[in-house]
Every structure is written in structure tokens, then in C-alpha cells.
Amino acid sequence: MEQQYNRLGAAEIAAGIASGSFTAEAVMRDFLERIAQREPEIGAFAHLAADEALEGARAADRQGRGGPLHGVPFVIKDIIDTVDFPTGWGSPIYEGFRPPRNASCVELLQRAGAVPLGKTVTTEFAYFHPGKTANPHNIAHTPGGSSSGSAAAVADFMTPLAFGSQTAASVIRPSAFCGILGYKATLGQFDLQGVMGLAPSLDTLGLMARTVDDLVLARSVLCGSSPETAADFDETPPRVALMRGPHWQEGSMEMRDVCQRALAKLHAAGAQTGELAHPEVFEELTECHKTVIAFETAHARLYEFRQHRSRVSAHFAELMETGLAIPRTDYDQARRTGRHAARMLDTLYTDIDVILAPAAKGEAPAGLDATGDPLYSRAWTLLQNPCLSIPFGTGPGGLPLSVQIVGRHGDDGRLLAAGKWIHARLAAK
């Protein structure tokens, strides 16, 4: 039987429940039915909480009116603490561990009325070693990582909204591979209490959805009361500059093609477009990111590495060994280079609203034993800027392609407002 409600977005669901058009229970039943049909193939969930979700939806109906996400289902990447469900960090070390509290982001969404469907698959410690999840567009292909289950669940209409996180490319890449909208916040924008840390100067919370309105709504809940009034591009279209960056030639032909076609289409739709050369220091940023993530991870996950070495993957052990061998002075230098580049980048935003850039090398690669290359996100993550992955067409294998837009540091509202305009134009025939 075809479901009615599971193709709706979070904002539409909240509005429909609030207006009495349908119940939270009816919505939840459709998502659970979809999950029951698809989960055996997709493997998006580390822990599915079907009974609790249904009970939560019924409670929302009994309660009547509530917060801005009243009755809206969501899923939680399994590096985020939940008191009601186990939190395993994608590692056998923590399999079945039940935290004594909820992460702030979970508590904020629940306070707004949202109802969790469960925990989604993450790679081990949100790094490279993959979980069981397949790409809903072709189950022989990776969904990307590390927010694998969240991206697949949103793409496959199992949930309207998901939490992810990004330390290298863990929101943008899986969103791009699964053909959904993935928003990585400016570093420090949202509270990270209860979210496993990998590299604190890079770790950022992410949101995944199928409409920009849903990202805006969830962001306002996470920001607490009254976020800044977002820019509005209905009157004046956004100014968009393509930045090819130092790794332009390392991606696929279709990646380069999709970026250029996106720019042309936005220009035709009225956007002010152009190209922007990358500052020379950007050529160092990918290496700086590698230094920072390895050094910081070596401290953040030292306990697991020292006390549970045999249960850590070879790939993660390699990152730890690398990180522990990096001299502090090299790490400090990499951080300084990042801060210097961030200041240079900031000056570029006087004439533009967002930068357009590759989101991934191309389509999701075949195979579930790796999650793809984080190349096109390392620099932006180091710079701590907000990013949004936007799907645009498909590649030669029939899998989604995407671009990403990069906003000014701290100006996440403008990024999403521009993203809404751009997403609508790119989705138009």
C-alpha cells in the first residue's frame, strides 16, 4: 500500500497536524510502514524505535497544540546521546551503551514537539570505517559517510528530518550522494553537548531534509528563540560566485559539468553570477585539515585507542597513529593557516552572498566498503563556514549529483535563504 504522508516535509507535517488536516499518528504510521518496507535493503537504522515513535505521536495528538515541530518525526545520528535509546558511536566498544541524558540538540527538538524514530547508522566514530547502510538510489553504492543512515533515511522518505554531523565531509558528501539537502552549520552555531567529539575545531552539527524550509525551521528551533531575520531573495536574487578551488581537476567530468551548468541555470534565472579565484593560501587547506583532524582526534579518542585497541578498525588506528606523531607546532601552524585563510575568505563576501563549489567528486561510488572521498569539504570545514549541499540532476550511473553553496561565517540564515532560492531554480524544469 502506498503511504500518504511520508513524502511531506517537516514544515508541511507540522502545519497539517496543527490545522487538524491529519494526525501525528497517521503521519508516523506512514513513515513506519515505509521503514518496514525499505529498511531491510537500506539499513539506515542503528536502532529503530517504532513502538516509542508511535506512542510519541499518539501523545502529541492527545496533547493537541504544541511547539513548532509538534508531531514531526526525526532521526538521530548514532554519535548523539539519547537517554531513551542506545548510543553506539558506530563502534563495538559502545554497542548497547545507554547514556544518562539527551544531547542538547535532541532535547531542543523534543521540546519543540518532534518525535524521534530512532538512531541512524554512522561510520565508526564518524570517521571512515563504514556501517551497513546502502544508497537508496542504488543499493550497490555507498550512501556516503559518516552520516550514512541519516542521509539514506531522508532520501528514502523514511523521515522528513535528520541530524548529522561533519568533521571532514560527513554531512555534505552523504547528502550529495543521496540527493538530499544537507546543511552543515557554522562551527559553534549549535550546542554540541552530548554529541561525540572527534576534532573540536572542526566538529559541526548538521541537518538533513528534502526542503530548505525544513532546514530553516529546524535551525530556528536549535538556535533557541528568535534567530536573526533571514535575508530574503524574492526581490533581489542572490549573488553567486563559482570557486573551482585547487582540486577542481581531481573530480569527475560530470562534477565540473554540474557546477558550471548550475551556475548557468542560476544566471538564466536572474542570479548575479561570476567566478572567484581561490586565494593562494587555499592550496594548503586540505593538508591543514588533515593535520588538524588527525591531531585533535588523537586526543579526543585517546581513551578508546589506548584501552580498547583491538576493537578499533585499522583505518581508525592509522588516523590515531598519524595524529599522535604530529608535533604540536605543526598542529598550531595548521590552525593558524586556517584562521588566516578564514579572514581572507570573509573579505570576499562583501560582493557575494554565497560561493558555489563542488560537493563531491561525482556520483556515489560502487561498493559499501568505503564512503567516498571528503576532498571537496575539507577546506570549508577547516574554515568553519556554513555549507549546504543541493542536488542537481544525475550522473552517468543514474545516481544523484549535487553542488554545495558556502555561506559567510556565522551568516547561516543568509546561506539557507539563498539556498531556498537556488534549490527552487535548480529543481525547475
Next chain:
Amino acid sequence: MEQQYNRLGAAEIAAGIASGSFTAEAVMRDFLERIAQREPEIGAFAHLAADEALEGARAADRQGRGGPLHGVPFVIKDIIDTVDFPTGWGSPIYEGFRPPRNASCVELLQRAGAVPLGKTVTTEFAYFHPGKTANPHNIAHTPGGSSSGSAAAVADFMTPLAFGSQTAASVIRPSAFCGILGYKATLGQFDLQGVMGLAPSLDTLGLMARTVDDLVLARSVLCGSSPETAADFDETPPRVALMRGPHWQEGSMEMRDVCQRALAKLHAAGAQTGELAHPEVFEELTECHKTVIAFETAHARLYEFRQHRSRVSAHFAELMETGLAIPRTDYDQARRTGRHAARMLDTLYTDIDVILAPAAKGEAPAGLDATGDPLYSRAWTLLQNPCLSIPFGTGPGGLPLSVQIVGRHGDDGRLLAAGKWIHARLAAK
């Protein structure tokens, strides 16, 4: 019986064990004897692990040579996760909770050979509601907070080294009240995985000890390999500028006196000294700090406030209510003001090495029902600069007085090097 070793510092203990002058077990026995004598009056420990500490010292002796802190005892503020001991956050909600892992800072110290004596008393959630600890100099007076037990244990020769943390004044104030050296790091200097977060843009790890050498040693361990070469002031004494700041008149007469006498004494010892006017924007910083701590805490501890309201103190509930009512735009503005002031402050360090400033309003106040006013640390914590509390003389009540020095953002090595020079001069007759 008088103990032999518990007046030694961490560096002296490590050197003595390494050279075979004494055993780790003999050292540990002396600290445990001291604790047995004094703990009933002082109440520094939330969890004393005497048996495990003695066993750890014996294991260090059996093992022979080890890391730079081989066999050195230390204590851990009870908002820091430990897999071997309960971690209660100073709250009945978490009484007896055993985390599944060690915080990075604990793991790093243990990797260097240090042996934990246990967990020290913190105020509730490292905010204002006090624990049981008394000031070792006069048990009718507060030791300050929130790192109350750590400061008292170091001051009372129960440990050579302690972890604290600071979000308002939680390292500097208790160190000042207890007459020890307290070092609050630049924000982001050390990994905070497993350290309870209160307000992430303010939270910083702290170290407490009785010699600056011990702080330097412990810092190098926490930094990982090869921290920057610290400045050396043996040849050229440091340049020290007194900044009275906008709240100068709100402290005690003896506080103002001790700052001015310290400056004069350093001048007489050869330091280049002067006075520095505070930039005008500094007049806003205390209020900005109050906005930021309330807003961020309201998100960080939302779970406890919503799900365990009846077990949260009235004082903490008030902070939560305040924080939840602050508009996001006010919070964002407070952060912007802080960043602007930090940039202005940074330019002042071209001509000076450290700023000299009040550490607390005066002596530790009488009574154990409050921990004193964080007034003189709020701005520096907001600015994210490194600070060091240095004892200097006593007040009219016979309790310690202190000054603090504030280093350039990120230049913690220089702060401690200057601190070593200054501490030696202020301690000289």
C-alpha cells in the same frame, strides 16, 4: 607523624622517582596520610580512591621508568569523566554515575604516568551552588568555586596537581582564595572530550598546583608532543601592565592594594611595568559574559532542567530561566562584542607580555553557602585569554590574597614563563 613528600611539586616528584631517590609508593602514602588527617575537616573529595591510588603507585614502581609524570598523584574535578570512578557533576541527578570512558585530559595524564587520587568536589554543574569543601586556611570560609575541592586539595598538600575548569571564574577565584597557582588555558588549547560543558564558548580546562614548573609540565603533557618553546625571562624580565578595569572600585581596599604593591615589587625586581587603560568596550564585557553564560547553559543543560527539574538548585534554575528567555539576537550581539574586544585586546600585547589584574574581590568570604563573586574573571573568560592566579600575601583576616596575570590569546607558554618569573619575585622576602 609528619609526612616527607607531600609538600613536593609534581616535577620534583617525577624527578625523584625517575632518579630512584624515593618510590612512587612512598610518595603516595604520604599524600594519603595527609588526606586521612585533613579530609574530615576540608571535604575536598567527592570520591577518594585510596586503594586504587596506592595500587597505581606500586604498579608505577614495578614498571620502572615511564612518562614525564610517572608516579605523580593528581586529582580530578568531578565534572570530568573517569571510567574507574563515579562522576557526579555536583548534582544529585548524576550521583554515582559511572561514565563508560575517561576524559581526554585524564587519559593524557595517565598516559604520562600520573596516578589519580580521586574526584574533587565541584559546585552543582560547575556553577554557583556549593559543595561541602572548606577553605584550608580557615574552614569557616569558602574555598571559592566551582573547582572548590581541587583548589583546597592543592592548597592543603593533599595533591601536587589538580584539574579544574572555568566558565566564569572557577579556576582563578578558588585558586586566589586558597593561595595557590591556578592556570586557565586559552579556550581550545586542550581537548575537552569528557568534560561537562556549561557554556562552550567560555568553557576552559584549568590546572592547579603550587609551582609554575608543575603547570608547565602538566601543560606540555596535555598539549601532546613538543609544545612551542616557551619564552624565557631570565635574561630580560617580563613587561607587565596593570589594567584596573571598569570594576576596580567594586573590590576591597586590600585587593587594590595588593595589585599596586605587586606591580611595585615587580618593578623593583627589574620588570618593565606600567598601567594600561581598558578599552571602552571592556565596560560592556561583564554583562556580555552574563548573557553568554546564561544563553549557552540553557541549551547545554536543557535535559537536566526539563527532565529533572525538582533536583536542580534554585540558583541553577534561575540561570536556566534567564538563559531560556534571552533572545538569540541578544546572544549573538554579546558574542560579537566579545570578539571585537578580543581583537582590541590582542593589539595591546605588542608592547607587553602580560596584563596584571585583580583575581578576586579580596579574601575568601566567610561561610560555605556561597563561593564568592566571579566579577574579576568574567571579562577575561569571555575574551578566551589564558590567565594565571598568583598568591601574594594575606588580607586582614589572615587569608590569602592573589593577583592574576592575563596572557595573549593562544600564547599560554609565554604566560606561564612570565608567571614563573613573577611568582618567584612576589614570593621573595
